[in-house]
Amino acid sequence: xxxxKPPGMGFESWIDKQVRExxxxxxxxxxxxxxxxxxxxxxxxxxxxxxxxLAAEGESTDxxxxxxxxxxxxxxxxxxxxxDVRSEQTVRDVVDELNExxxxxxxxxxGPNIPVTLVDADTVVDExxxxxAERMAAEQxxxxxxAAAAEQAAAAERLAAEEARRARGNPLSxxxxxNWWRRQLxxxxxxxx
Numbered sequence: 081x082x083x084x085k086p087p088g089m090g091f092e093s094w095i096d097k098q099v100r101e102x103x104x105x106x107x108x109x110x111x112x113x114x115x116x117x118x119x120x121x122x123x124x125x126x127x128x129x130x131x132x133x134l135a136a137e138g139e140s141t142d143x144x145x146x147x148x149x150x151x152x153x154x155x156x157x158x159x160x161x162x163x164d165v166r167s168e169q170t171v172r173d174v175v176d177e178l179n180e181x182x183x184x185x186x187x188x189x190x191g192p193n194i195p196v197t198l199v200d201a202d203t204v205v206d207e208x209x210x211x212x213a214e215r216m217a218a219e220q221x222x223x224x225x226x227a228a229a230a231e232q233a234a235a236a237e238r239l240a241a242e243e244a245r246r247a248r249g250n251p252l253s254x255x256x257x258x259n260w261w262r263r264q265l266x267x268x269x270x271x272x273x
Contacts, residue, residue, distance in 0.1 A: 146191035175201040
């Protein structure tokens with residue numbers, strides 16, 4: 081905590097003295113971005129610092145919206161939110177929780193008068209089922225296409241191996257075995273006196 085300003089000393093000289101002493105102690109040495117220029121700001125954008133602070137805190141700029149706009153935005157993004165949900169009960173729980181927040185706002189509205197309606201859980205579940213079925217069909221189609229591509233690659237590899245074997249001569253062909261036996265028999269005849 082800073083000490084009190086001594087009587088008779090001006091504010092400016094007292095602050096300058098505190099800054100100078102802090103510099104001498106090295107309290108400003110390891111500050112982030114030390115010696116770097118300030119980031120540029122767009123002309124006429126005085127709220128950049130708010131967005132940066134929210135990003136640093138891990139918050140979205142939606143946190144600054146009035147409650148009815150936030151709720152309408154959540155209703156609009158509901159299909160995207162439910163994309164990775166695996167069970168119908170979880171979908172219903174998410175919709176019920178959103179509806180509860182909408183009801184709380186409707187009981188005591190604050191902010192601009194923007195209409196927000198409750199979400200029909202059955203409609204959302206039907207849309208979720210359709211989207212899930214389409215997504216699963218698309219995933220199965222991709223899996224089939226990948227399997228077909230892998231089979232084509234394997235067939236091409238087998239064909240290339242067969243061509244290479246033909247080019248150097250098939251060691252398992254009947255003529256190869258016959259020639260081998262002839263050579264063996266010919267060596268025996270050469271050895272016998």
